[in-house]
Amino acid sequence: MNSAKRKVFGCDDIRKKILSYIPSRCKSCHQKMNLDKKYKETAYIGGYRDYEWRGTECVKLKGYCNWCYYYVFEYR
Numbered sequence: 001m002n003s004a005k006r007k008v009f010g011c012d013d014i015r016k017k018i019l020s021y022i023p024s025r026c027k028s029c030h031q032k033m034n035l036d037k038k039y040k041e042t043a044y045i046g047g048y049r050d051y052e053w054r055g056t057e058c059v060k061l062k063g064y065c066n067w068c069y070y071y072v073f074e075y076r
């Protein structure tokens with residue numbers, strides 16, 4: 001590998017890291033969020049036992065997880 005190739009690869013790697021880091025963390029508790037799944041707002045009933053639901057980004061408040069929205073901020 002020559003130095004130019006290595007440089008490009010390095011930048012790409014860093015960019016990927018930044019992109020995957022910033023949007024996947026809750027702005028309040030900084031836990032990693034599951035952005036693939038979306039739960040409807042009514043799913044909060046009993047949802048505190050569901051770790052997958054807790055770690056999913058809230059549909060009503062972008063950038064925050066369901067746990068923070070319903071149990072930390074107590075929005076309903």
Ligand SMILES: [Zn+2]
Nearest residue numbers: 026029065068
């Ligand atoms: Zn959170």
